[in-house]
Amino acid sequence: xxxxxxxxxxxxxxxxxxxxxxxxxxxxxxxxxxxxxxxxxxxxxxxxxxxxxxxxxxxxxxxxxxxxxxxxxxxxxxxxxxxxxxxxxxxxxxxxxxxxxxxxxxxxxxxxxxxxxxxxxxxxxxxxxxxxxxxxxxxxxxxxxxxxxxxxxxxxxxxxxxxxxxxxxxxxxxxxxxxxxxxxxxxxxxxxxxxxxxxxxxxxxxxxxxxxxxxxxxxxxxxxxxxxxxxxxxxxxxxxxxxxxxxxxxxxxxxxxxxxxxxxxxxxxxxxxxxxxxxxxxxxxxxxxxxxxxxxxxxxxxxxxxxxxxxxxxxxxxxxxxxxxxxxxxxxxxxxxxxxxxxxxxxxxxxxxxxxxxxxxxxxxxxxxxxxxxxxxxxxxxxxxxxxxxxxxxxxxxxxxxxxxxxxxxxxxxxxxxxxxxxxxxxxxxxxxxxxxxxxxxxxxxxxxxxxxxxxxxxxxxxxxxxxxxxxxxxxxxxxxxxxxxxxxxxxxxxxxxxxxxxxxxxxxxxxxxxxxxxxxxxxxxxxxxxxxxxxxxxxxxxxxxxxxxxx
Amino acid sequence: xxxxxxxxxxxxxxxxxxxxxxxxxxxxxxxxxxxxxxxxxxxxxxxxxxxxxxxxxxxxxxxxxxxxxxxxxxxxxxxxxxxxxxxxxxxxxxxxxxxxxxxxxxxxxxxxxxxxxxxxxxxxxxxxxxxxxxxxxxxxxxxxxxxxxxxxxxxxxxxxxxxxxxxxxxxxxxxxxxxxxxxxxxxxxxxxxxxxxxxxxxxxxxxxxxxxxxxxxxxxxxxxxxxxxxxxxxxxxxxxxxxxxxxxxxxxxxxxxxxxxxxxxxxxxxxxxxxxxxxxxxxxxxxxxxxxxxxxxxxxxxxxxxxxxxxx
Numbered sequence: 001x002x003x004x005x006x007x008x009x010x011x012x013x014x015x016x017x018x019x020x021x022x023x024x025x026x027x028x029x030x031x032x033x034x035x036x037x038x039x040x041x042x043x044x045x046x047x048x049x050x051x052x053x054x055x056x057x058x059x060x061x062x063x064x065x066x067x068x069x070x071x072x073x074x075x076x077x078x079x080x081x082x083x084x085x086x087x088x089x090x091x092x093x094x095x096x097x098x099x100x101x102x103x104x105x106x107x108x109x110x111x112x113x114x115x116x117x118x119x120x121x122x123x124x125x126x127x128x129x130x131x132x133x134x135x136x137x138x139x140x141x142x143x144x145x146x147x148x149x150x151x152x153x154x155x156x157x158x159x160x161x162x163x164x165x166x167x168x169x170x171x172x173x174x175x176x177x178x179x180x181x182x183x184x185x186x187x188x189x190x191x192x193x194x195x196x197x198x199x200x201x202x203x204x205x206x207x208x209x210x211x212x213x214x215x216x217x218x219x220x221x222x223x224x225x226x227x228x229x230x231x232x233x234x235x236x237x238x239x240x241x242x243x244x245x246x247x248x249x250x251x252x253x254x255x256x257x258x259x260x261x262x263x264x265x266x267x268x269x270x271x272x273x274x275x276x277x278x279x280x281x282x283x284x285x286x287x288x289x290x291x292x293x294x295x296x297x298x299x300x301x302x303x304x305x306x307x308x309x310x311x312x313x314x315x316x317x318x319x320x321x322x323x324x325x326x327x328x329x330x331x332x333x334x335x336x337x338x339x340x341x342x343x344x345x346x347x348x349x350x351x352x353x354x355x356x357x358x359x360x361x362x363x364x365x366x367x368x369x370x371x372x373x374x375x376x377x378x379x380x381x382x383x384x385x386x387x388x389x390x391x392x393x394x395x396x397x398x399x400x401x402x403x404x405x406x407x408x409x410x411x412x413x414x415x416x417x418x419x420x421x422x423x424x425x426x427x428x429x430x431x432x433x434x435x436x437x438x439x440x441x442x443x444x445x446x447x448x449x450x451x452x453x454x455x456x457x458x459x460x461x462x463x464x465x466x467x468x469x470x471x472x473x474x475x476x477x478x479x480x481x482x483x484x485x486x487x488x489x490x491x492x493x494x495x496x497x498x499x500x501x502x503x504x505x506x507x508x509x510x511x512x513x514x515x516x517x518x519x520x521x522x523x524x525x526x527x528x529x530x531x532x533x534x535x536x537x538x539x540x541x542x543x544x545x546x547x548x549x550x551x552x
Numbered sequence: 553x554x555x556x557x558x559x560x561x562x563x564x565x566x567x568x569x570x571x572x573x574x575x576x577x578x579x580x581x582x583x584x585x586x587x588x589x590x591x592x593x594x595x596x597x598x599x600x601x602x603x604x605x606x607x608x609x610x611x612x613x614x615x616x617x618x619x620x621x622x623x624x625x626x627x628x629x630x631x632x633x634x635x636x637x638x639x640x641x642x643x644x645x646x647x648x649x650x651x652x653x654x655x656x657x658x659x660x661x662x663x664x665x666x667x668x669x670x671x672x673x674x675x676x677x678x679x680x681x682x683x684x685x686x687x688x689x690x691x692x693x694x695x696x697x698x699x700x701x702x703x704x705x706x707x708x709x710x711x712x713x714x715x716x717x718x719x720x721x722x723x724x725x726x727x728x729x730x731x732x733x734x735x736x737x738x739x740x741x742x743x744x745x746x747x748x749x750x751x752x753x754x755x756x757x758x759x760x761x762x763x764x765x766x767x768x769x770x771x772x773x774x775x776x777x778x779x780x781x782x783x784x785x786x787x788x789x790x791x792x793x794x795x796x797x798x799x800x801x802x803x804x805x806x807x808x809x810x811x812x813x814x815x816x817x818x819x820x821x822x823x824x825x826x827x828x829x830x831x832x833x834x835x836x837x838x839x840x841x842x843x844x845x846x847x848x849x850x851x852x853x854x855x856x857x858x859x860x861x862x863x864x
Contacts, residue, residue, distance in 0.1 A: 240824070242823050242824050262825055329619045407641075411612045418811060
């Protein structure tokens with residue numbers, strides 16, 4: 001044993017010396033691996049690309065998985081695993097796949113992988129069902145050509161396919177991982193912890209909630225034209241705002257998101273760090289369950305009714321909330337109050353026509369009274385009690401916003417019980433996987449297509465109880481308006497931009513008049529970066545690791 | 553029957569004034585200050601609803617427009633809020649006063665609970681011995697093997713998942729007290745068992761046994777009063793530790809709901825604003841907590857010295 005260890009030590013030492021000597025002899029400087037260290041407020045809960053439809057997960061998964069299409073730094077759609085595509089006829093799309101592409105595990109990429117992924121993403125457990133219309137058929141023409149056959153024309157079919165990542169059929173089946181891991185699952189599946197994509201990076205190790213390490217993939221099909229110079233990525237979740245900011249300031253990480261509004265000045269004034277800020281297309285909003293006849297616990301409503309089914313109650317809730325105060329105080333001006341459930345800049349022509357009604361607690365109280373929910377027990381009494389589901393590590397100052405909302409509603413006599421949780425538990429509870437178990441919640445949404453139609457179908461579109469079929473899959477509130485459904489259908493196929501803009505405006509008008517949701521604001525992007533880093537920032541908050549340049 | 557105890561005729565007050573303890577107490581100025589400080593804290597906690605300028609737990613009275621105001625003496629301060637406000641517009645002074653109620657309440661109740669359970673089990677284990685002693689002491693050892701915070705987190709998580717959400721605000725206090733009491737009973741039990749082992753072979757206990765008193769009566773009337781000295785010391789120190797543990801749990805976000813901030817919660821909130829220069833949210837509750845724990849610890853130290861003849 002001792003001899004063994006002695007020998008190993010000697011061997012190692014001489015090997016080390018040899019390397020150093022070789023380096024000196026060749027005159028080549030010993031290049032240190034460039035590591036990009038990043039900290040986000042939440043965990044990377046899953047590597048399975050279909051478990052949860054959430055921006056940060058997509059961003060990370062998008063550095064080792066790839067879709068048929070990609071989006072560039074300016075959000076334009078560019079070819080990904082599909083070299084090119086064409087419309088053979090209005091209901092038949094043809095995709096020509098890239099040849100000589102290999103997965104990290106060495107499997108060759110072919111049409112079978114696309115067909116497999118298209119089937120997998122539409123499984124009941126998938127949170128990305130809406131990426132592909134339920135009745136779309138994927139047909140293999142040859143090994144590198146796939147046709148997508150639709151029932152009805154869909155000009156924006158591929159608008160959010162940049163996050164429909166293609167998995168290897170052979171690898172997934174070999175590891176018995178064909179079934180999508182549900183967001184609600186309590187034990188991780190194989191695909192939760194392992195990934196095998198075609199992308200610019202591959203996963204070295206993944207410890208959920210602790211650390212994820214990626215390394216550059218030298219065999220990437222686009223390696224010749226790559227726009228990054230980092231060799232390694234280390235991701236660590238840091239939930240506490242102050243700790244995350246401190247990690248950035250001290251140089252422990254090169255990228256931190258989000259930097260809370262109150263600390264942005266500090267980050268900017270440091271000689272080593274700066275803010276990378278810009279408008280984000282994410283809308284933060286409150287939803288109220290309008291589907292169930294009786295609210296889920298915790299709730300106490302006179303007569304055990306669902307108060308949110310009454311439009312007067314919804315309007316009263318809306319008017320009770322002082323968004324201007326939230327934007328100026330909690331967000332410190334780094335949020336734009338929104339009248340719509342979408343960034344008005346993404347609404348053609350009429351986006352700016354909508355104005356957010358000012359908060360009016362007096363009228364709110366009157367509406368509650370009219371709707372039959374008087375204060376019980378005097379002028380300070382409670383009208384009804386509901387729970388508010390809220391994440392504390394997903395959006396900028398999310399828990400503080402929820403607390404403010406609780407105070408504002410208390411002032412008009414609605415008692416709100418806070419259910420503030422980390423985003424893993426939060427999403428598992430309120431989304432399809434948890435049976436939409438919420439009566440009042442705070443959520444944020446970025447339309448993957450940068451278009452109203454996405455919001456009108458996925459958040460405003462009617463859903464059944466389980467959200468199956470993909471329609472209204474993120475419509476936790478269960479809001480449903482047949483007239484908007486009809487308009488959304490027309491919006492999808494309308495090609496005349498003026499007519500389409502009018503249809504979109506009409507749909508939004510219907511939702512606003514119905515007080516169906518309470519949009520709050522669009523938050524600003526708030527990345528803090530080291531001054532050594534050069535990277536592109538996309539308004540949908542997708543971090544593109546393959547556009548990161550790190551100076552020495 | 554005719555034998556009279558030498559001190560029987562004097563009042564309790566008299567014997568207290570004449571005792572060494574009071575003498576030692578008055579001689580140490582630090583202890584007097586600590587006692588006064590503790591008393592002030594107790595009064596402040598007790599009278600919080602009467603003396604606090606606002607009720608920070610009444611969410612309806614909070615205004616975001618008053619949020620993050622600095623203390624009254626600085627340029628942007630508002631005289632209405634002496635120590636400033638937090639990010640939700642809560643008055644820091646009022647929140648500290650209400651937070652003290654929680655802290656001291658948790659300390660007193662959890663220590664009392666742990667002491668009661670621990671002393672009872674300790675006396676029984678020491679006096680009865682044998683198998684009973686073995687079982688109780690092994691239990692205590694298992695208990696001591698788990699870090700206190702871990703037990704509290706575990707209990708909090710379990711209760712939260714089974715208790716109806718609507719009632720969770722009401723049980724936060726109970727859960728924390730139960731968790732801290734569960735953490736601490738073993739320390740009392742071990743100490744008391746040790747003292748009991750010594751006392752049970754003393755002559756007065758043997759005498760009591762000879763005249764045929766039942767074991768319960770011996771334990772209660774003869775052993776118990778003589779093993780309480782060290783317990784008092786542990787209790788004081790544990791009281792301070794319990795207050796810190798509550799602050800830690802609340803700092804970690806598992807203690808009291810965000811709408812009812814305790815001192816620990818307030819420090820956690822303020823922690824997020826330190827970089828932006830809003831120091832008052834975290835500093836004032838921090839000082840309050842530190843002074844309270846310090847004062848109680850000094851009292852505990854003095855008590856240990858006073859009760860230990862060898863240190864006199």
